[in-house]
Amino acid sequence: MNDIETQRQRAHPEAVKIRTLVAGMTVTVAIVGRPNVGKSTLFNRLVGRKIALVDDTPGVTRDRREAEGRIADLRFRILDTAGYEDRTDGSLEDRMRQQTELAIAEADVILFMIDARAGIVPLDERFAQVLRKSGKDVHLIANKVEGRSAEAGLMEAYSLGFGEPVGLSAEHGLGLADLHSIVSQAIDAAAARAERAEQEVHLPAVDVDIVEDELEGEGEEATLRWNPNRYLNVAIVGRPNAGKSTLINRLVGEDRVLVGPEAGITRDSILVPWEWQGRTINLVDTAGIRRRSRVTEKLEKLAVGDSLRSIQYAEVVVLMLDATQPFEKQDLQLADLVEREGRALVIAVNKWDLIEDKQETLANLQEACERLLPQVRGVPLVTLSGLTGRNLDRLMDAIFEIEKSWNAHISTARLNRWLAGMVEGHPPPAVSGRRLKLRYITQAKRRPPSFIVFVSRPDALPSSYVRYLVNGLRDTFGLKGTPIRLWVRASSNNPYDDPTKRRH
Template identity: 75%
Template sequence: MTVTVAIVGRPNVGKSTLFNRLVGRKIALVDDTPGVTRDRREADGRIGDLRFKVLDTAGYEDRTDGSLEDRMRQQTEIAIRDADIILFMIDAKAGVTPLDERFAQVLRRAGKDVHLIGNKAEGRAADPGLMEAYSLGFGEPVAISAEHGLGLADLHAIVSKAVDAAAEKEAEASHALEDLMPEVDVDVTDEGMDEDGPVRRWDPRRHLNVAIIGRPNAGKSTLINRMVGEDRLLTGPEAGITRDSILVPWEYGGRVINLVDTAGMRRKSRIELKLEKLAVSDSLRSIQYAEVVVLLLDAQIPFEKQDLALADLVEREGRAMVIAVNKWDTIEDKNEKLAELREQCERYLPQLKGVPLVTISGLQGRNIDKLMSAIFAIEERWNSHVSTARLNRWLGAMTESHPPPAVSGRRLKLRYMTQAKIRPPSFILFCSRPEAVPNSYQRYLVNGMRETFDLPGTPIRLWLRGGKNPFDKSEK
């Protein structure tokens, strides 16, 4: 049984810094600006030999007016409900504030196992604040410094007790269940067994990382909430709500899909604030770690300059991509608009000819099945492998129908071709003078591979190398 630890507190006390420390990686954005974290983030944490689940939360603000701060508070309260241990963090240097006192009342009503954490306690300046923390009614505060890694031994003791208690409770429940169940002989057929035991219906290791990207207010968080069937991410009419890239696991079609919500990305010239730069950098890293990227467009203003820049970025990174046109419920003449979108896609993105384009409504949950079918199809193409024999038969037919041009009065010789890797499909072409092969002829070959080997919309890498065909004995 996995123990869940939630880190809560008012804004700017160091919750995300401790979260990164426990996870062992800097995956949550950290800045001196209050309110950097808005969504709750989940990851696997560790202290020494202990393994547990850790939740990072938004800074608690006592608002109930439907504002962004109110929605952030609701996300924090969901994390409190789901957690086994609450680490209530205060700023030891600043002491106890009225908002800390208000939050302490909320935690007492929650009836959870709450431990008071005094962060930023690396110097004597924190001593008065630690003494003042007794007034919150949670006993002796644990003095730590998340930034410097001090006090983790005390956190280890707290989590260790919870892990032991959870294991004991799970054992008692298991024994009680065994006492209630009668002894029966179970006939297990070959259909449900393999050499190692029963066959699972789905393998959780077969996960797929899918990043949702797009301009601000395109509906990325709303789409993910609709896909997973709960208000997992913070949404609203305000543009730029999402800052961190949040991973949301979701089971679909017998597979675990890791949906990654990202911050909306504007043109570089419009990004001025340091915090927005950090958020965009986090989104770019999410593209690098994704396998499939969904570029979400606004149906009212599709294929803006920034949309095309993002598509080009995904192609350069070699990720598989699906274009999803959101807010399709707002379009009146859908047939005419769809034909226009397909024409624009072919014209603006020739480097991704045939990329899947799906119309959806994240708000109403329309065509999510079509979106997932497109994701699985493009993933399969992204993992395609073509045999060397088939490649060279194709290369012979292509050069016969359209021979490579003569450069400086000398004919180019294309000798041999093989696939070097997948994800994305990458090919090596051995030829007489690699530097002389025109880009137009390389595009001719790449487009031919897309059509012949069923690779529409997939990034294709073609590397030219000099040298002779190693399997041609006549050239030795």
């Protein structure tokens, strides 16, 4: 979304809502049904990517997941839900049922999915009663119709009272034309409501200032290709039961993702759009990541793989630590992974309300962080409590601050003055009786800040001197806690020179 549209939304939210309705993007379609009928398979089919975990084991999906669905020319919001189970005892299944009912209340169109090969089971009938009471636009979807074994199930489906079932195969993509018709009718109905509302709401012109997202030249101070109105992707990662889901629920102010005392509740990586101080933050809740040797079940392997992909797509990664067991080996490995992926890192120490001697514990944590994570020296460390909401504003401040450093651009002139001072203060060593010459440095890219230094003999430059330069960049230009890339290249124009380069 561009800057003009962002400012327009802030100025006239009702007008933007109507325009969005006309575009059809506020039509929400929820896929519901009992466990293991193929809801996530259809979700992935409509989204066009395999973003929801799929397995033959019942109950893989636990949280409700949302994305942009597509059928031909149609665009709509699609919700994947947990399999409905009739439990009200406060168990994990009960909390999953509540998440599904929230999706039903939020949806404009409900695709009630059954397994045509298995036929109608008592849980389908119970779920049908719930949907009839919802008063929503419900369409019965009979999945897995490929083959003759589904014919009996299709006939049984009439007994649920939702009319003729739509037969499809989510796995093979059969029957999507009927879904196109269902969603198209819903979009047309939403557009008609929007047109009626638009006649009642005056849509004034909006004067906005365009915010350029470009470099401001080669000035003395570091400048940013950074737009504070752009959305920000933030992934919350950590070991199981560190409090990641609790933190997200506290931030957004609702029970958006499942929480509980059981470790490993979250499986899918769930994206939760949220607004903080006028800016959209895409929070991503991830499954807890244990040591590889302890991950044996197939489902956990899939969940961990999904969490690792979330790190790759994030811009800022919040590593959640348990204050009662901080900086275990797995925490350090995750921090190292984030640095190697080049993502901005913030360390959040959760469950701070359980710590008695806070001053001494904080001092020990800061010392351990500097000692154990030298590759991201100066990384922000925030103590908080996801349960009580303590220090959440400090966490968001740290996220925005590290994002600025991650996007920093430093002028070439300033970099070369800095390099001259570094070489004068600590010249590179002589190798084989010949002094190495550092001739030039420039910034190659941002996100993370990456630099190229041209040296007379790059292969002879010791790694210790490269670390000296990296630490100097970090301290001089305020890049603390940000991954820094430094490539060493030959400065000669001789075509017969070895073009080998090294990254540190």
